[in-house]
Amino acid sequence: xxxxxxxxxxxxxxxxxxxxxxxxxxxxxxxxxxxxxxxxxxxxxxxxxxxxxxxxxxxxxxxxxxxxxxxxxxxxxxxxxxxxxxxxxxxxxxxxxxxxxxxxxxxxxxxxxxxxxxxxxxxxxxxxxxxxxxxxxxxxxxxxxxxxxxxxxxxxxxxxxxxxxxxxxxxxxxxxxxxxxxxxxxxxxxxxxxxxxxxxxxxxxxxxxxxxxxxxxxxxxxxxxxxxxxxxxxxxxxxxxxxxxxxxxxxxxxxxxxxxxxxxxxxxxxxxxxxxxxxxxxxxxxxxxxxxxxxxxxxxxxxxxxxxxxxxxxxxxxxxxxxxxxxxxxxxxxxxxxxxxxxxxxxxxxx
Amino acid sequence: xxxxxxxxxxxxxxxxxxxxxxxxxxxxxxxxxxxxxxxxxxxxxxxxxxxxxxxxxxxxxxxxxxxxxxxxxxxxxxxxxxxxxxxxxxxxxxxxxxxxxxxxxxxxxxxxxxxxxxxxxxxxxxxxxxxxxxxxxxxxxxxxxxxxxxxxxxxxxxxxxxxxxxxxxxxxxxxxxxxxxxxxxxxxxxxxxxxxxxxxxxxxxxxxxxxxxxxxxxxxxxxxxxxxxxxxxxxxxxxxxxxxxxxxxxxxxxxxxxxxxxxxxxxxxxxxxxxxxxxxxxxxxxxxxxxxxxxxxxxxxxxxxxxxxxxxxxxxxxxxxxxxxxxxxxxxxxxxxxxxxxxxxxxxxxxxxxxxxxxxxxxxxxxxxxxxxxxxxxxxxxxxxxxxxxxxxxxx
Numbered sequence: 014x015x016x017x018x019x020x021x022x023x024x025x026x027x028x029x030x031x032x033x034x035x036x037x038x039x040x041x042x043x044x045x046x047x048x049x050x051x052x053x054x055x056x057x058x059x060x061x062x063x064x065x066x067x068x069x070x071x072x073x074x075x076x077x078x079x080x081x082x083x084x085x086x087x088x089x090x091x092x093x094x095x096x097x098x099x100x101x102x103x104x105x106x107x108x109x110x111x112x113x114x115x116x117x118x119x120x121x122x123x124x125x126x127x128x129x130x131x132x133x134x135x136x137x138x139x140x141x142x143x144x145x146x147x148x149x150x151x152x153x154x155x156x157x158x159x160x161x162x163x164x165x166x167x168x169x170x171x172x173x174x175x176x177x178x179x180x181x182x183x184x185x186x187x188x189x190x191x192x193x194x195x196x197x198x199x200x201x202x203x204x205x206x207x208x209x210x211x212x213x214x215x216x217x218x219x220x221x222x223x224x225x226x227x228x229x230x231x232x233x234x235x236x237x238x239x240x241x242x243x244x245x246x247x248x249x250x251x252x253x254x255x256x257x258x259x260x261x262x263x264x265x266x267x268x269x270x271x272x273x274x275x276x277x278x279x280x281x282x283x284x285x286x287x288x289x290x291x292x293x294x295x296x297x298x299x300x301x302x303x304x305x306x307x308x309x310x311x312x313x314x315x316x317x318x319x320x321x322x323x324x325x326x327x328x329x330x331x332x333x334x335x336x337x338x339x340x341x342x343x344x345x346x347x348x349x350x351x352x353x354x355x356x357x358x359x360x361x362x363x364x
Numbered sequence: 365x366x367x368x369x370x371x372x373x374x375x376x377x378x379x380x381x382x383x384x385x386x387x388x389x390x391x392x393x394x395x396x397x398x399x400x401x402x403x404x405x406x407x408x409x410x411x412x413x414x415x416x417x418x419x420x421x422x423x424x425x426x427x428x429x430x431x432x433x434x435x436x437x438x439x440x441x442x443x444x445x446x447x448x449x450x451x452x453x454x455x456x457x458x459x460x461x462x463x464x465x466x467x468x469x470x471x472x473x474x475x476x477x478x479x480x481x482x483x484x485x486x487x488x489x490x491x492x493x494x495x496x497x498x499x500x501x502x503x504x505x506x507x508x509x510x511x512x513x514x515x516x517x518x519x520x521x522x523x524x525x526x527x528x529x530x531x532x533x534x535x536x537x538x539x540x541x542x543x544x545x546x547x548x549x550x551x552x553x554x555x556x557x558x559x560x561x562x563x564x565x566x567x568x569x570x571x572x573x574x575x576x577x578x579x580x581x582x583x584x585x586x587x588x589x590x591x592x593x594x595x596x597x598x599x600x601x602x603x604x605x606x607x608x609x610x611x612x613x614x615x616x617x618x619x620x621x622x623x624x625x626x627x628x629x630x631x632x633x634x635x636x637x638x639x640x641x642x643x644x645x646x647x648x649x650x651x652x653x654x655x656x657x658x659x660x661x662x663x664x665x666x667x668x669x670x671x672x673x674x675x676x677x678x679x680x681x682x683x684x685x686x687x688x689x690x691x692x693x694x695x696x697x698x699x700x701x702x703x704x705x706x707x708x709x710x711x712x713x714x715x716x717x718x719x720x721x722x723x724x725x726x727x728x729x730x731x732x733x734x735x736x737x738x739x740x741x742x743x744x745x746x747x748x749x750x751x752x753x754x755x756x757x758x759x760x
Contacts, residue, residue, distance in 0.1 A: 043659055050707075088661070125580055125581075241617055271651050
């Protein structure tokens with residue numbers, strides 16, 4: 014199998030041009046996780062902008078969109094994303110420094126307050142903490158606090174994570190309280206980071222496009238549930254609230270069969286609230302999405318040269334916008350293979 | 365083409381920053397593989413790994429030769445047997461022998477006293493290959509005598525055995541130079557080791573805090589208080605088992621935040637923790653959404669399906685010809701650490717059917733193959749010459 018570029022050609026049309034105010038749902042299962050695809054989205058959004066910058070010294074002078082990415086991850090920490098992106102040639106620490114990328118940590122302190130933790134923030138972000146010594150010039154000239162339209166939440170941000178003042182918007186989410194109030198607090202935190210990212214380059218006529226990737230928000234739903242006043246409806250509203258701040262949004266969700274099919278009326282056992290709410294959230298999101306990318310295992314059993322099947326299909330919201338803005342892609346089912354070195358090849362059946 | 369060039373230019377321009385990064389990283393990297401015999405870099409990508417205490421399980425873990433630091437392994441077991449408990453004991457004993465800090469959740473000190481006794485570092489494995497080679501000659505002879513009927517089976521089985529043996533002497537060679545990474549243990553003996561008293565037991569005592577939160581706090585405090593280079597092993601036997609855990613622990617809003625926070629605790633780069641969790645599947649079937657979320661929150665998921673006792677006779681007869689111990693169950697790998705986090709695939713171990721055998725001295729995982737059905741005389745006779753007539757019968 015020949016090696017393919019970081020962005021396999023078969024995949025490129027799906028990940029590179031997301032329509033405005035669109036929602037993309039990326040579903041994965043236990044044995045076919047979607048992290049590699051999230052990384053491809055990151056690559057598509059961030060690598061082109063860095064290329065254009067080296068070419069022209071300016072952003073967006075040649076019709077290349079000024080793109081920023083905010084990644085909210087609930088299941089994986091910064092270390093994972095940083096090291097995996099590095100395999101693709103994407104230096105997330107540097108992009109954070111350049112304020113093109115922001116990572117929001119939904120793993121470290123989401124549920125239990127880890128005030129007793131001795132892990133210092135500097136240790137937690139070695140890649141980003143290091144440039145402090147050499148690049149103070151770069152982060153200072155952007156007078157963020159002065160120009161930010163929301164200066165109020167910023168002190169809170171700084172106090173939770175002292176290092177974040179220096180290394181840009183790295184925010185750790187913490188869920189406290191019940192119901193929509195808790196979700197609203199998370200939404201505010203994320204929105205603050207998005208606004209900071211948008212406002213970080215003053216003097217540009219064009220507002221940068223922010224792509225928001227929310228990695229497994231279904232964890233929030235599963236780990237809280239109706240007992241805590243968070244259900245599928247609240248989660249849907251939450252996602253919609255986040256969408257208002259961004260150019261495009263990508264959700265990754267788990268779509269394992271127990272989480273989707275147990276909720277149906279034909280299931281042999283009565284569904285638990287977890288299953289019902291998860292199914293409602295996942296299916297509801299798919300209905301609101303322009304594009305649904307499903308990852309699953311091979312039905313015929315595991316193979317050595319195939320990692321899984323990727324199916325791209327139109328979501329429930331496809332075709333609602335005017336024709337032409339939604340890109341020209343067609344529904345398709347392809348196989349993919351994640352190599353040991355992190356490269357991915359995407360190919361049709363039989364190719 | 366020009367993109368490549370520019371990328372190179374870009375990276376050299378930022379070299380100062382990345383050089384600083386790289387100075388920061390080697391410090392971390394240098395801290396990781398210091399002279400700790402219990403930790404070795406993975407042959408796959410160099411990340412630090414530690415042994416699970418049973419070599420064949422180490423070899424199963426996606427080419428890393430051990431459980432990578434910061435990863436959890438969930439072992440699910442069907443039925444009422446306790447094979448997973450044996451794996452946990454090996455894992456704990458390995459931790460004790462390697463002077464790692466072992467945290468046991470929800471088990472009394474009795475549990476720690478019944479850890480399997482140390483045989484030695486891989487010495488049993490050194491003598492085994494030679495012995496096995498002799499046995500394999502016998503196997504081949506036997507199959508030869510069986511004639512053409514057994515030829516296919518022998519052909520398919522022998523190469524598997526040889527590749528397994530070729531791999532293991534290589535691993536032995538590596539280990540002979542270094543201090544032992546993985547040890548062999550004897551389940552019938554009791555482990556006596558000076559550091560066995562250091563096992564940290566976290567009882568499931570009722571406090572005014574919710575149970576799992578207090579467990580998490582104690583784990584966190586213990587890890588925070590220990591010297592920075594300590595390697596920790598967290599052992600959670602029989603998670604959610606109602607005889608140990610209260611019913612509210614198996615509510616999703618209790619158990620999932622706990623596992624999520626455990627993941628957070630372990631993924632902190634300064635921490636050097638591995639964890640092994642077992643779960644009874646008979647009480648919490650894999651088809652339920654809760655169990656699926658528990659699996660999703662773990663880095664590795666392995667399911668043990670022991671054969672029922674009625675299958676013993678069949679299994680023994682199959683293995684008797686091979687001169688090895690009969691498989692006691694089937695092992696399924698649903699998710700492997702690191703490999704599946706990246707997207708899966710490209711591992712020779714994925715998609716294999718595995719059989720496990722727990723003997724006095726080791727937990728062995730081998731490729732599973734159905735034994736030649738000896739007792740099934742009618743089927744064999746019918747299958748031989750009667751292929752075509754059978755078809756005619758069917759058409760009738």
